[in-house]
Amino acid sequence: MSNQIDGDEYRISEEDKDHFAECGYVHLRGLLTAEDVSELEGTYDRFLRREIEVPGKDYCDMAGDYGREPEDFSIINVMLPRRYYPQWQGNIFERRAASAARQLCGDGMAIDYDQLLAKQPYKEDAVFAWHQDMAYWPDTPDTRTATFWLAIDDSTIANGCMRFVPATNRERELRPHTPQFGDRGDSHALGTDLMESDEPVPVPISRGDVTVHNERVMHGSGGNSTAGFRRAYVIAFRSEDTVAIERQLGFTHSHNDSGDVLNQVGVEGQTR
Template identity: 25%
Template sequence: MLTELPNTYLLSEEQRQFYMDNGYLVIKGLFDFATLYNYKQRFLQFCKGIVDRGSILVVKEASLKAKGMTGEELINKLQDIHYDDVFMTYTEHPRLIDVVTQFIGPDIRVMNSMFINKPSGSTRHPPHQDMFYFPFGPAEKIIAAWTAIDDVNVENGCLYVLPQSHKRNILYPHENIAAANNMYHGIVDPAVTSQPPVQLEMSPGDTVFFHPLLVHGSGANTSGRHRKCISAHYASAAVAYARAAPQGALAREVEGAARRVTGARISFEDTWRYKSKQVTVQPQSKL
């Protein structure tokens, strides 16, 4: 029998401490099957061209495009989904927001959001830190949420993390990685990349929250099936904007892309300001 999950989720002291110590926390079964099914069906509507993509960026897997793949077999992810009527029920889900606000406070904005499909044959996502992509901070006021829609494992390219890597408080230089997708920058320092990772194999509905300085990535999908998930990044509405030194090449890449699309000069920082969205769902649990 299906049971409706409550809109609240109060973290235990043990969960809080695990996150502080390791930079990530997996919560099992945070979302129910029916909710995940709605997100999967919405993604398929985009694949079939049934709904207008609006401001959503459709990212295709370059290596699969060369093989003639189309639709669900080609699309790697939908980027910036937090204004879509269906997907915003994830980014503003009370149960999810309840956890987020316990980590970074009640006044928050959705900064980034993705539905990731990762079809079979997709390449790896190199080890990286999300903070590399963000011209705002401090890092302690930013958190990511990543929810498995399918079973995810090593074979289909699950996430991996380097526990406690956030504690060094270092934003490492990132570079364009050969054979990686566009804007998939990665860390090349062998002192970082040679460390043994923890593979986060997860079941549908399981959700991992992680710190923006945590080193993480995902493997290639060699399974013969898709690996669907949905993800969002949140920040306190009070964060300050400033470009970090390692972001120079990325910033130019983003600014160039914005200029090609809009015809206007939009700074790296303003790109993030304009696409973010205030969360209207009120927090449920006491901090």
């Protein structure tokens, strides 16, 4: 059976579920139709143009430190768009992704955070270093995750599509991560090196498709050498219990969370 849309539901084939479990990521074609994407796009671009207010470090560059001026950003990052524009809550991407998260991870999954990641044209440094998301996050007993990465533009090797190292989700230890641009007060980005045995797989996808990855798989992306944007809309699901623990710690995935909270996770995560 191939994947199919039925209203808010997206039915995932057994083959794709197995791929997610084995490799730590999967490409789901057509989670959203062209019309669905167009419906989201107007709001997405209003965020990029700063017509919707996003406070402090939640509008930042993921390819540099917080000191960069917006006109110099290489990867425009908008954290928590659903917080700053509540009208977006319950949109078609959230609904279909919730259906897919349930099939991939089971019941009791909740939206932990959302994020817009737009690589500007001709930005060779719009690179996401190799990393595992758990290096950024508090460790909790239930680590189930499904992070949905929706292509607003066709995502290609030339404009910096996602790439994964399959099955690294099954390694026992997290790899050691270090901050990429100063310390965590200067920028958010963490990274780690590939090992010689790693065999990365680029995953180009079309507008309306998603990749979904889990908390431990190694992933990253290259720069944008094209004349167009590479726009992505990310929604991360974790278990309801995990989200509750994070919030008790004061961890909301906002870059404006207190430094004390951010320092409890991140680089120190390398020992987990």
